[in-house]
Amino acid sequence: MTGMGWTGRLLLIGVPFLWLALFFLLPLLIVVKISLAQSTIGIPPYTPLLVDHDGGRELHATLANFALITNDDLYLRAYLGSLGNAAMATALCLLIGYPVAYAIARSQGVRRHLLLFLVMLPFWTSFLIRVYAWIAILEPNGLLNQCLIALGLTAAPLPLLNNEFSVELGLVYSYLPFMILPLYGSLSVLDPSLIEAAADLGARPLQGFLGVTLPLTLPGIAAGSLLVLIPALGEFVIPDLLGGPDTLMIGKVLWDEFFNNRDWPVAAAVAVVLVAALAVPLLAAQRFLERGHAA
């Protein structure tokens, strides 16, 4: 730090702060502002917070929207439904992603690049089109059912679409790369001599994995899990396209508030609560990661 001047330091800290303030804090404040207003017919469709009154300005803010979403258990159930689906998807992504990342990290040269390339290849096609492709595969007269019937494995088409199964499949499929890449990142920098040392000291392969590899890749596991959990929690497209009528997720509820009820203030209140509910696991994970680095 000694070589860096006062302005240099300010610039270094200031740029990311400015970025966060402009693209995270400011939009969040706008959402908070709307969540304290009332819905009305007009452009924009909510009441202003500051109203001119007798030459002065009066603050017109209400917590009614937050009262509404706490009094109706729909929102809590939708949030828990999302949390359950997202947690399950995260666990499955970890179970599938860890061996894949491990295999990529252990491979050499062109093979490694090719495998990494294959993980990223799906991003070249629109996410929406890939989800639609699953509909074509899973529908009653779809590819998978036709294959199963042709092979004689089932007589009637299996119900593969519009249920919890298809939503979970869609989530795992869509977010798997976000788990594999950070895991690969921490596995590829792992020093193989550490495992050799563990083996030399008499550790069996499983012991070596649990005692050395797993703890050293915890930051990758945490980063990958957050990268899957957070977007999966707010996911709206996958439950809408692949889910059945009883799939209750908070992203869809928020959509309904915004577009069906045209109640921007309630939609904003749901979003504020969602951000707050996300901040808790995020901060916990941050703590965990920091401790991991300190250790």
Added chain:
Amino acid sequence: MKVRWAGIGLLAAVITASPAGGEEPRLNVYNWSDYIAPDTIPKFEAETGIRVTYDVCDGNEVLEAKLMSGRSGYDVVVPSASPFMARQIAAGVYRVLDKSKLPGWRNLDHHILEMVSAADPDNKHGSPYLWSDTGIGYNETQVHAALGEGAPVDSLALIFDPAVAEKLAPCGISLLDTPQEVFPAALGYLGLDPKSRDLGDLDKAFAVLEKIRPYIRKFHPSQYINDLAGGDLCVALGYSGDVIQARNRAREAGNKVEIAFRVPKEGAMMSIDMLGIPADAPHPENALRFVDYLLRPEVIADVTNAVWYPNPNLPATALVKPEIRNDPAVYPPEEIRRRLYVDLPAPAAYERARTRAWTRLKSGR
């Protein structure tokens, strides 16, 4: 009215300020997907020299969110008359149409203008473009196999009678994912006013829906088009134009799936899609030229020939292909037209109760 998942990636309009004086030769149009003839825009561009940016939207809700945020950048948009355009007019979204610049206005069917005036008083803000109704699309073979020859195909009982729905459940029933369409239909089935705003009536409609809920395979705005055409679904509450599209696709595929559309005897909701010019449209003069272009009988007849939705332009009917204008599912005869009604915007409290009931119904809790 068609609700389509054409994509959540919404195309942004090219927003350009118009120079003082004459308008630059540009026009930004926001219409439904598959809702215009392939040559409608190129012909307009060739004739006027105006370059058109044509974007498609996937739902009235998305269009409304854009309009309510202000400065959408569009010159011509296509909302459904009610409840959407009615509400947007109340919010001051639209410019009053200068009828002196719309010589084609005289071609419009007065009966339809009158129905629309419930949403747009004195027809000040919108020019009706195409229309449709919400009825029953069904697979003839499957329905008759499940229910015999006496199947109530001309009645909402086909969907709302639990005994009937139970028999149809194995081959599949689908409802539109729109409480504004389904609750009025359930009210109509009960013999109540489909436009009722009474919360007690809403509860009665909910009770009807709750009984058939176990037999509903899917709530979706458009999936039934593919499912009906492919033989994966036997009954759908859907839009006439979409069901006819499914019927035509099945015929083209030659898969022996016969789809029919009926306007139920209990009545059906009529949706009229309107051409409107936002108050802050960057090119309002070009927008008027475009609206008047679409009021020409030969232009709008070509649109109907392409999309199989009827238009409200009287001289155009003679120019529509005979197989379309003589198809009672597309151009319903007078006695069926009398069963159609236009719904009006509901008060916010009723709307919230209805959406809430809808979520409760779908999630089964």
